[in-house]
Amino acid sequence: MPEAAALPASYRCALVTGATSGIGKAIVLALRDAGLQVIAVGRSREALQALGQEQGVVTVEADVRQADAFAQVLSQYPVDVLVNNAGVLSSRAAFQDMDPAEIDTMLDINLKAPLHLTRQVLPGMVQRGHGHLFFIGSSAGRAPHPGAAVYGSSKAGISLFCDALRCDLLGSGVRVTEIAPGRVQTQLYRTAMGMQAAGSELYDGYASIMPEDIAQLLLAALRLPEQVDVSRLEVFPTAQAVGGARMVKTLG
Ligand SMILES: NC(=O)C1=CN([C@@H]2O[C@H](COP(=O)(O)OP(=O)(O)OC[C@H]3O[C@@H](n4cnc5c(N)ncnc54)[C@H](OP(=O)(O)O)[C@@H]3O)[C@@H](O)[C@H]2O)C=CC1
Numbered sequence: 001m002p003e004a005a006a007l008p009a010s011y012r013c014a015l016v017t018g019a020t021s022g023i024g025k026a027i028v029l030a031l032r033d034a035g036l037q038v039i040a041v042g043r044s045r046e047a048l049q050a051l052g053q054e055q056g057v058v059t060v061e062a063d064v065r066q067a068d069a070f071a072q073v074l075s076q077y078p079v080d081v082l083v084n085n086a087g088v089l090s091s092r093a094a095f096q097d098m099d100p101a102e103i104d105t106m107l108d109i110n111l112k113a114p115l116h117l118t119r120q121v122l123p124g125m126v127q128r129g130h131g132h133l134f135f136i137g138s139s140a141g142r143a144p145h146p147g148a149a150v151y152g153s154s155k156a157g158i159s160l161f162c163d164a165l166r167c168d169l170l171g172s173g174v175r176v177t178e179i180a181p182g183r184v185q186t187q188l189y190r191t192a193m194g195m196q197a198a199g200s201e202l203y204d205g206y207a208s209i210m211p212e213d214i215a216q217l218l219l220a221a222l223r224l225p226e227q228v229d230v231s232r233l234e235v236f237p238t239a240q241a242v243g244g245a246r247m248v249k250t251l252g
């Protein structure tokens, strides 16, 4: 196996939201292993404490909807790599049956919070002439998925935002990458359907994408020479074409 390329030398510090589980946690560990100082953001105190004590990363206990929660850490650390990962799928009900409160929850956490955090981090990146913004979008933001009208809209918003932001950042040296996965085996569906049901309905019977696979994709984009901007990475398990409906058993 050829040795993995080093990260661009100007990248020293990364901030990852939604760091307490799933894709975010895998990204934190991969970036830490690649030699970056990592700031891990999440709400679960216990998971953050474990990350801080056992994995040697800086932790910030915050809800991403509280934009002012980041001022202190951003004044201490110049963030070179921002990973907007925190997200929820708080309901997978058909839109006509959905609790209206879930509309705000998903749009606030999945769409508005990443925009506000990016707005805080970007001026420093532009001033320094380098930086890499990652957004964890979703296949549900690229094509309709059943029960995901609101979730998918939040991710479609992220996808378009990435393209528009790249226009605004032309010549700044700041890269923008959307990673839009199909189904990854995490706790994302725990609120909408419970983990047991998610296991048997969504994850059993075929080989899943794991959070570590997404972290490796992110690292691959980060390792490229700084003038190379991977705009979008769309990735599915081989058992999924688009949406949950096309999942087929390929194993067992
Ligand atoms: N799993 C999948 O199939 C796919 C997931 N994605 C996206 O990947 C991202 C990560 O999800 P995934 O790892 O799957 O799911 P998990 O539920 O395992 O992780 C979600 C993370 O987001 C954090 N989070 C949620 N709400 C907030 C909030 N208000 N403030 C701060 N942190 C928050 C959670 O931490 P805490 O509860 O401690 O706050 C948790 O660490 C999401 O954006 C999701 O939409 C995209 C495509 C596919």
Ligand SMILES: CC(=O)[C@H](N)C(=O)O
Pocket: 089, 137, 138, 139, 140, 145, 181, 182, 183, 184, 188, 243, 244
């Ligand atoms: C919930 C998601 O974002 C995902 N792409 C899926 O197909 O389940």
